[in-house]
Amino acid sequence: MNTENNEYDVCIIGAGLAGGVLAAYLGTNGKRVAVIEKLLIEQDGITGELLQPGGVEKLTEMKLEHLLEGIDAQKVDGYGLFLNKERIQLHYPQNTEKVFQGRGFRYGKFISSIRNYIRSLDNVTFIEGTVTDFIEDKEHIYGLKYTDKKTGTENFIHAPLTVACDGAFSIFRQKLSNATNVINSYFLGLVLKNVNLPYPNHGHVILAEPSPVLAYPISNNECRMLIDFPGQEIPKKSPELIAYLKEKIAPQLPEEILPAYFDAIEEGKFKVMPSQLVPAQATLKKGAVLLGDSLNMRHPLTGGGMTVALTDIYCIGQKLLGIDLNNAKQLHNIIQEYYELHHTNNATVNILADALYGVVKDPQLKIACFEYLKKGEDYYKEPISLLSAVNRELTTLLKHFLSVAFFGVNDNIKFPTPNNVGKAYTMIKNALEILNPLMLNENPDMVTKGALKVTESALKVTNSVTKTATNFTGRVTENAQKFKDGALKITSRVLE
Ligand SMILES: Cc1cc2nc3c(=O)[nH]c(=O)nc-3n(C[C@H](O)[C@H](O)[C@H](O)COP(=O)(O)OP(=O)(O)OC[C@H]3O[C@@H](n4cnc5c(N)ncnc54)[C@H](O)[C@@H]3O)c2cc1C
Missing domain, CATH: 3.30.70 (Alpha-Beta Plaits)
Known part of the structure; x- marks a missing residue:
């Protein structure tokens, strides 16, 4: 297959947030891009409407923050948290140079702004059509096949790199990833x-x-x-x-x-x-990558999806601008690095989303979390910096996640009745059961992976010991009850 004289450097499947912004970034910086999108009409959906400050930062770093203009986007300064009749206000981080802000908007309007911009770029070709398949052999993807919306004909696009940005219900995920949702x-x-x-x-x-x-x-x-x-x-x-x-x-x-x-x-x-929840478990194939929701999804509670996609676009985009895309070896190294850096850059955003969802569904951990953050700025400053995705340090996330669990435990063992000790134990166990599998999804190094596996086995053993003990206690109580009933019968007969 001839890969030397491609009409395009990159072809992109889908012009949602991921595909659209990637085309904008590469197109602005001189790459020849083809984007194929099946639905051009502005959607009225419920996804992707709060962009965290970390995502705004990425757009700014790519010099694409203008995409947020003219869409009635609202500045977001932080969060209000409510439990029963109580409420607390958490400000996004700020320092002497910067006040970090997010944006709230209609996703459809943001996508239209991105699409209008890429249409204005000479070296981006925007096509309305449905991509049906890759052009591929066993080891390599050389481009894509699509059905043109206007003509109904099947067309082909060849490019050294094909990027599948076909979203949450991706059909290309199964070709480039082992993940199950x-x-x-x-x-x-x-x-x-x-x-x-x-x-x-x-x-x-x-x-x-x-x-x-x-x-x-x-x-x-x-x-x-x-x-x-x-x-x-x-x-x-x-x-x-x-x-x-x-x-x-x-x-x-x-x-x-x-x-x-x-x-x-x-x-x-x-x-x-x-x-x-779709963990990023890409399989390497030459000439193609997944990006955006097709690669990786997490619970929307923390509004992290767009920020992860923008982080990945900036990461792979910068690398692609630095090479000759017809150099297959260099391109493949970049694909490999991109997948590794996806975890390094986004693990905290991903883990926080599903860990927090686990916490707020657990009655005890939910209260512990609220009471912890309520203690003031010293307690909420770092957690909100993680939520805003301005801070991506995994150790900070682990520190606060475990602190919340221990904070709840402390409350329970102030009066160490058997019931309270039991509650404290359950809280730590539940916290670890939430955190452990999420950490394993993020491609941890060998040592961390070993530690996580040991914790996982320990939790399994504890659960089975607890189950056996509960069964045993249940049987002892049952037998004691039978013995008591028998004794009462004998006594009443003797009395008769
Ligand atoms: C309920 C909910 C709320 C959310 N809220 C937030 C939030 O507040 N903040 C946040 O950051 N994230 C949020 N997210 C996540 C966020 O919406 C996604 O991470 C983000 O929209 C992903 O963008 P994408 O480009 O990967 O996918 P999409 O925006 O879905 O784009 C995929 C595009 O590909 C096109 N396409 C699909 N198949 C083909 C094909 N075969 N040929 C051609 N085109 C094709 C589609 O038409 C679409 O335009 C939320 C998610 C959910 C479920």
């Missing part, structure tokens, strides 16, 4: 209009029962609300669902937002999306 919950989305947010220009996390509710501004008069439904059952519009929203969720929300919340229920425009 797990659905942990569903988010039901509503738009609250003209709402009186308790903390304007902030994200809101309501630590509700059974799982969290999010709210954040997406335009100057709209706020997105996402209500989590744990498990695999899709929430469907029905009288029972409306009753649940009104009777179970409403009493747990801050009072200020209730009028807009009830209006949104009345309006009835509900949208639902699954929250998936």
Whole structure:
């Protein structure tokens, strides 16, 4: 196959956030890019509406922050956290040089802004069509096949690098990765209009029962609300669902937002999306990579998805600008490095998302987490820097995750009754059970991997010992009860 005279340097499948921004970055910097997108109409979805400050930083580093202009994007300064009737405000990090801010917007508008920009670039070709397959042999991918929307014909594009950015329901993931996806919950989305947010220009996390509710501004008069439904059952519009929203969720929300919340229920425009966990487990193949949700997904609770994709674009994009893409060996080294750096750069964002989701669903850990952050800026400063993705240090994440668990334990062993000691033990065990598999997903080094495997086995042993002890105690109690019943019968007969 001739790879010397390609018309393009890179061809990209999908012009969502990942494919669109990659085309913008490479195209602005002189690479010849083809992007094929199957849906050009602006989507009205519920995903990708809060960009964390770490993501804004990446756009700025790529000199693409102008993509956030003209879309009514709202500045986000931090978070409000709510538990029962209590609330706390957490500011995003700031230092003498910089105040870090996120942005809230309609994803469809952001994507339109990106697409309008790439259409304006001479060396980017934007095609409306559906990519059906790679052009490949056993070892190498040479480009793609697509069906053109206008003509209905099958066309081919050859390029040294093909990037699959076909999103959450990717069909190309299975060709370039061993990952399997797990659905942990569903988010039901509503738009609250003209709402009186308790903390304007902030994200809101309501630590509700059974799982969290999010709210954040997406335009100057709209706020997105996402209500989590744990498990695999899709929430469907029905009288029972409306009753649940009104009777179970409403009493747990801050009072200020209730009028807009009830209006949104009345309006009835509900949208639902699954929250998936897809670890990055790419298999190396020459000439192609996965990027964005097709490579890796985490729980949307912390709004990290776009930031991870932007981090990867800047990482691989810079490397691609530095080489001759027709040098197959150099290109393959870059693919390899990109996948390794994906973990180094994004492990904290990924682990935090699913670990925090585990914490806020655990009744004890949820309270411990709220009480820990409530202690003030010294306690919340680093955790919020991780959430904002400005700080990506894994040790900082581990320190605070374990501190929350031990903080809860401390509270319980102030009065070390057997019940409280049991609770403290369960809290540490649950915390480790949440953290361990997430750490293993992030390609840890051999020593860490060994330690994590030992912890995993220890947890299994503890669980089976606890189970056996519980069974044994159950049987002893059962036999004691039988003995007591027998003794009572004999006694009553003797008395007769
Ligand atoms: C409920 C929910 C809320 C979220 N909230 C946030 C948040 O607040 N902040 C955040 O950072 N992240 C959030 N995320 C994650 C975020 O939305 C994603 O990480 C991000 O949108 C991924 O972008 P992408 O380009 O990989 O995928 P997409 O934006 O889905 O783009 C994929 C594109 O590929 C196109 N395509 C697919 N197949 C083909 C094909 N065969 N041929 C041609 N084109 C094709 C699609 O039409 C689409 O345009 C959320 C996710 C969920 C589920």
